[in-house]
Amino acid sequence: MSSVVIVGTQWGDEGKGKIVDLLTRYADYVVRFQGGNNAGHTLVVEGKQFIFHIIPSGILYEDKKCMIGNGVIIDPAVLLGEIKELQEKGLPVTPERLMISERAHLIMPYHSTLDQASEAALAQGKKIGTTGRGIGPCYVDKVGRRGIKVGDLADMGVFRDKLQTNLDEANFLLTQKYNVKPLDFDLIYDQFQSYAEQLNPFSGNVSLELDNARKRNDNILFEGAQGTQLDIDHGTYPFVTSSNTIAGNACNGSGVGPTHIDAVIGILKAYTTRVGEGPFPTELFDKTGEELQKKGGEFGATTGRKRRCGWLDGVVAADAVRLNSITGMAITKLDVLSGQSKIKIAREYQFDGKKYQAMPSNIQLAGSVQPVYEEVDGWQEEIGDVRSFEDLPAKARDYIKRIEDITEVEASIISVGPDREETLLLKNPFEN
Template identity: 65%
Template sequence: MSAVVVVGTQWGDEGKGKIVDLLTKYADLIVRFQGGNNAGHTLVVDGNTFIFHLIPSGILYEDKLCLIGNGVVLDPSVLIGELEELKSKGLEITPQRLKISYNTHLIMPYHRALDHAREAAKSKGKKIGTTGRGIGPCYEDKIVRCGIKIGDLMDPELFREKLKENVEAKNFILEKQFGAQKISFDEILREYERYREILSPYVDNCSFIIDEALKNGKNVLFEGAQGTQLDIDHGTYPFVTSSNTVAGGACTGAGIGPSRIDKVIGVCKAYTTRVGGGPFPTELFDEVGDRMQVRGGEFGATTGRKRRCGWLDGVVLKDAVRLNGIDGLAITKLDVLSGFNPLKVCTKYKGRSGTWEYMPGTIREVESLVPEYTEFNGWDEDISGIDSIDGLPVQCQDYIKAIEDLSGVPVEIVSVGPGREQTIVLKNPFD
């Protein structure tokens, strides 16, 4: 029996979906514990590409149980769309294969309306870069205790009562503060009554299911979304998401105690990317960054937005190791760096008030940072077909070793391409 958490070590888009899909082979339960459909996990299996926004990445294994935990904010229309798309590809997801915690909060149409209105009202340079999916406003309602859980949706009278109160309050803000169009109570009620009929068989007590599985010697895999530097408490605030993306979020977002976690795997892209606004110390604005973006296919799986690209940020990586208690690293997209010479890794920052070996706590200091780099020899070989660590070019092996030395954590998985088979597993975290 083991419980393993997979988290991102950067600003998201590290390739967590592929690593979760790979490790699902050894797990019995796969649990998504935070975030919403602002995250997109891309999997390539047998030449077919799948993009999941809410359904855990382990769903492609037909003998596994996937859970959506209470820490997730759920847009029912998106989830139903994913279920329908999988069905069209011959994968019908029954309630025996997917469960939703009854404590999961629902994204409502007024959340999306508020998200768009607030971002539009911000001046240039202060925009967060929100996806407009209503994630933040939904988490906001959860915190101020006026949110609507999927368990509430199962109670028609309670749902109607809570919806009426919220629509009145949100319409006041939309109309008076932002001059935006009001939303219709009746339309939302009819829409969500349909969602109730479809989703009610999937609603369950996920905390209890996880606990029973661990008691019975099952392996549980916890899947996080986004990355450490997007954590609401520990990221580059305010340019962050609205949930705790670090490993500790698996406990609150799934309903288990911290002593039940056995191992944390941090997924680290071989270089660094970021989508949307916010500071990015190692960002490249030259031909090297453009080539990295094209070779890596760096477009957001959710938004299609071009990802900003830069060299590997070792300061960000070390912060992630400390904040998550990372036991092992999974390095992804190493193949993208073939042909780049030299390679650079940031080891510290110079800021307006001195040298930093961790991310400063104030946004103005963060925005002043200039990275200090260590250079490494690159390699020219195509490594996408190599299936052993010893088969990699020496310079490639040296780069991996440098990441281990800098982070203080062993590299246990190396991805050399998008396919499930294009992965070198040095150590199985469930062993």
């Protein structure tokens, strides 16, 4: 039995969904432990594209059980839309295949309205780059002890009282601060009555279910969203998400004790990307950046926004190893670098005569530092058809070895293309 956590090492969009899909075949349970529908996992299976925002991508395997943990926040309309889409593609989602934590919080219509209104009110240069999906306001209500949970849908009297209190406050802010029309109580209540009928059969105690699975020696795979530098505590604050994205939150976000985690796999894109605002020391504004963006298909799975592209940031990678206790690295999109004669890796930052081996916590400094690069030889061969590490071009193997040296973590998985089969599994974390 093993419990394995998958985390992003950069600013998200590293290809976690594909690696989760690969490792799901060895797992019995797949657990999403944080975030909301501001994240997107894109998978290509037998030429078909699947995009998941809330449901763990393990749902593509009919013999696995998927769990949405208490650390996730749920927009019922999005979740039910995903369930419907999967059913239309011949993959029925039943309570036997999916459990939603009764302790997970609900994204309400006023959350997304407040999110969009507050972002619009910020001056240019002060904007966070939020997706506008209500993630931040929902977490604010959760921490403020006024959130509405999935379990509240089982008692519509409790739900009604909470909704009335919260909507009164939200409407005050919308009308008085943001000059936006108020939301209608009856409309929201009727809408959520319908959601309750559909979601209540899926609601349960995820923590208890996982503890029983552990006692049966089942394999459990924990799936995170976003990336380490978007962590609310350890990322480039305030240009971060509203939850803890690092591996430690797999325990808090699903109700599993920390001593029951056996391995942490960090997903590291072979170059670096970022969506939205915030510091990005290795960002490229030249032809190379455009090439990476185009060849890598760098568009956000949730927003469709272009991703900013740059060289691999070894400082960010080292931060991720330290913060997540990463035991193995999955290097993705290595194929995108094919054709580059030279490849750069940032080893440290510098500013005003001082060097930095970690991302500065001061956001102005983080936005001002300059990367100090080392340069390695690239390779010209396309590698999408490669199925063993030994068949990779020598320069590609050298690049992987350099990443291992910098991070002090062994590469256990190499992705050479978007399809499920275009992956080299060098070491299986479920096989101790």
